[in-house]
Amino acid sequence: xxxxxxxxxxxxxQKDASExxxxxxxxxxxxxxxxxxxxxxxxxxxxxxxxxxxxxxxxMAQQMGLNPGGLRSVQESIDDWSTTETYAAETVGEFxxxxxxxxxxxxxxxxxxxxxxxxxxxx
Numbered sequence: 001x002x003x004x005x006x007x008x009x010x011x012x013x014q015k016d017a018s019e020x021x022x023x024x025x026x027x028x029x030x031x032x033x034x035x036x037x038x039x040x041x042x043x044x045x046x047x048x049x050x051x052x053x054x055x056x057x058x059x060m061a062q063q064m065g066l067n068p069g070g071l072r073s074v075q076e077s078i079d080d081w082s083t084t085e086t087y088a089a090e091t092v093g094e095f096x097x098x099x100x101x102x103x104x105x106x107x108x109x110x111x112x113x114x115x116x117x118x119x120x121x122x123x
Contacts (some may be wrong), residue, residue, distance in 0.1 A: 001050050001059040003036075012058045023083055039102055041110045054107040056101065070111045 006025040010017040032097075036053060037045045076083045106112075 003027065003032060003050055003053055004061070009058065009061055014061060028061055028064060029057075031064060032057050035060065035097065036105055036107070039097065039105045042054065044109050046109070048109045052110075056104045056108055059104075060101070 004012075005019060006022070007017050009025060009028070010020055013020075033045075036057070040048075
């Protein structure tokens with residue numbers, strides 16, 4: 001079972017589903033699955049109803065996959081001002097887990113911080 005469908009992802013990102021290729025959706029969903037497993041472990045992930053991760057998974061997808069215009073790079077010049085913007089159809093980036101996101105993932109998996117060590121952001 002998927003953490004979310006392509007249509008749910010498109011609705012959340014306020015895009016048409018045709019703007020998201022099947023391959024991009026599959027890569028994004030798999031990356032999110034792996035990131036969640038890296039935080040809580042395979043056994044706990046397997047024993048948790050995936051629907052519990054729905055909200056946090058969509059937020060992760062937004063962080064990883066949202067580039068509203070597909071902007072890839074901007075080139076500027078000073079003399080005789082000029083600018084060039086390069087766009088890509090879709091991009092998938094890294095997921096940088098914040099302390100709040102880690103807490104949400106752990107909570108969705110039924111993990112509480114009582115009698116355990118809470119992971120804190122070093123910054």
